[in-house]
Amino acid sequence: MQGISTQRAPHPSVVLPHFAFAAISFLVLSIVLIFSTNELAGHFFQPRILALTHIATLGWITMIIFGALYQLIPVVLEVPLYSEKLAKICFWLLVTGTILLVHAFWFAKFDVWLLIPAHILLIVFIMFSINILLTAKKTIKWNIESSLIMASVFWILVTVFVGFLISMNFHRVFFKNNHLVWLKIHANVGIIGWLFFLIMGVGSKLIPMFLLSHKLNRKKLQFAFYAVNAGLLFFFIDNAYLYLNLDIVSFILIASGLAGFISYIYESYKKRARKNLDIGLKHTAVSILMLLVPIVLALVMSLNPEMEMKYILRLNIVYVFSILLGFITSLILGQTFKTLPFIVWLSKYQSLVGKVKTPLPKDLYSEKLLNIQFWSYNISIALLFVGLIGGIHYLAVAGSYVLSFVAILYNINIFKILMHKVKKEEIKN
Amino acid sequence: MAKIYESNTEEYKINEMLKGVIDPEIGINIVDLGLVYKIDYIENKSIGIEMTLSTPACPLGDVIISNVEHILKRSYQDYSISVNLVWEPEWNPEMVSPEGKEALNFF
Numbered sequence: 001m002q003g004i005s006t007q008r009a010p011h012p013s014v015v016l017p018h019f020a021f022a023a024i025s026f027l028v029l030s031i032v033l034i035f036s037t038n039e040l041a042g043h044f045f046q047p048r049i050l051a052l053t054h055i056a057t058l059g060w061i062t063m064i065i066f067g068a069l070y071q072l073i074p075v076v077l078e079v080p081l082y083s084e085k086l087a088k089i090c091f092w093l094l095v096t097g098t099i100l101l102v103h104a105f106w107f108a109k110f111d112v113w114l115l116i117p118a119h120i121l122l123i124v125f126i127m128f129s130i131n132i133l134l135t136a137k138k139t140i141k142w143n144i145e146s147s148l149i150m151a152s153v154f155w156i157l158v159t160v161f162v163g164f165l166i167s168m169n170f171h172r173v174f175f176k177n178n179h180l181v182w183l184k185i186h187a188n189v190g191i192i193g194w195l196f197f198l199i200m201g202v203g204s205k206l207i208p209m210f211l212l213s214h215k216l217n218r219k220k221l222q223f224a225f226y227a228v229n230a231g232l233l234f235f236f237i238d239n240a241y242l243y244l245n246l247d248i249v250s251f252i253l254i255a256s257g258l259a260g261f262i263s264y265i266y267e268s269y270k271k272r273a274r275k276n277l278d279i280g281l282k283h284t285a286v287s288i289l290m291l292l293v294p295i296v297l298a299l300v301m302s303l304n305p306e307m308e309m310k311y312i313l314r315l316n317i318v319y320v321f322s323i324l325l326g327f328i329t330s331l332i333l334g335q336t337f338k339t340l341p342f343i344v345w346l347s348k349y350q351s352l353v354g355k356v357k358t359p360l361p362k363d364l365y366s367e368k369l370l371n372i373q374f375w376s377y378n379i380s381i382a383l384l385f386v387g388l389i390g391g392i393h394y395l396a397v398a399g400s401y402v403l404s405f406v407a408i409l410y411n412i413n414i415f416k417i418l419m420h421k422v423k424k425e426e427i428k429n
Numbered sequence: 430m431a432k433i434y435e436s437n438t439e440e441y442k443i444n445e446m447l448k449g450v451i452d453p454e455i456g457i458n459i460v461d462l463g464l465v466y467k468i469d470y471i472e473n474k475s476i477g478i479e480m481t482l483s484t485p486a487c488p489l490g491d492v493i494i495s496n497v498e499h500i501l502k503r504s505y506q507d508y509s510i511s512v513n514l515v516w517e518p519e520w521n522p523e524m525v526s527p528e529g530k531e532a533l534n535f536f
Binding site for chain 1 (some may be wrong): 450451453454455456483484485486487488489492494496497498499500519520521522525530533
């Protein structure tokens, strides 16, 4: 039937394992964080910090992005996924690559133990990109959301390739400039190019859909697409080859692009028909507000390149964590409950709808736990940020304990949804 | 805006029945959401529903449509039932009924 995306959705076995592994990774991440708050006060290029960052970016964030994207591609591009088999292979390779990479970083094994996952992850992202590109090729309705997603695919390839080169450089030095410059490129292109573009592409489609808002100014998204791409391109060329130290130019371009996206979401919020925000959407609102933190931090760092090293290091750590644990984690913690219950509900009840009384998707998880999760998360992130930026160790530790509590609540709800069973009396009716 | 049918007509009964079809994401029925544009009832023969979705990309579209078909089939077993999905006019929040707006806290 024309315009229907449920029929194009992949089999749940493609999507659901990603959510399970991501939830466990989030729990591991929060527990590891408790034991790493000392390292967070120092230089970012430390084995444990690298391990922590990659549990967050690969095990938690990328894992959930892969799963969600396979489900959302039919919604955004209005075509089915090119290959479900390829997606399943990618999942297992991503699991293997992530575990091996985190192991290599945690135990500071920068030899063959690093090279193996580096190769695996390069293959994963090439396969993933092929799958998405061949899916996009089938779409008839090309729109700005599709362009934003394709930009994220391009930048993740750049990110992984630079990461791959950094790991090779440990084995045999070939970078002419300081390898920390390449780490800076790897981190920023990964965060802004991969994560931000993807969030903009999917968020600009889903958020107005959930809020029931119409007639939005889509030129803001086009502006975001061009400005952020231009900023990233300049950032890459300047840091890798020109050495003009003009991060402020990249900052202005990227921040103005992100402002375009934020303005689009704000317009959607103002024009919404659905005035009551559920917890999923409240998490999303907090997330969008938290995006302002890294923007301010990036401005401070771009304007003061000669800042005292102690402050540069602290701001760098807070910048990365405000994005990974702040903006993106809050978004995931909310959006999971706007997508996962529907995926499971559809697989269990689609054939029963209209024939028997079925529960609603929101009945598959505990709203009470989700509510506690929301407020605990806000407390944890406030404690972590104040602790990290002010160098107050006990606050950062307290924040990481509360974050572990959040992760436990999240895991309980996720596995409650994943293990949901249709009651016998529902089938008999 | 959804049509208002006279209370003694079959269209009215069908419209009331369709209030049993709830959008699983929003938790409001499709009539109050203003998604049902037209009901064509031909006695002892067929029922045609012309409706839309809040967005063409709605991930729950075919669940809603199959729910419409099942609910009508229960009371009209011998009728041919068809649901025609249209995108013109495009749905907008002004089409939501006063009851729906109240449920959405629209005011």
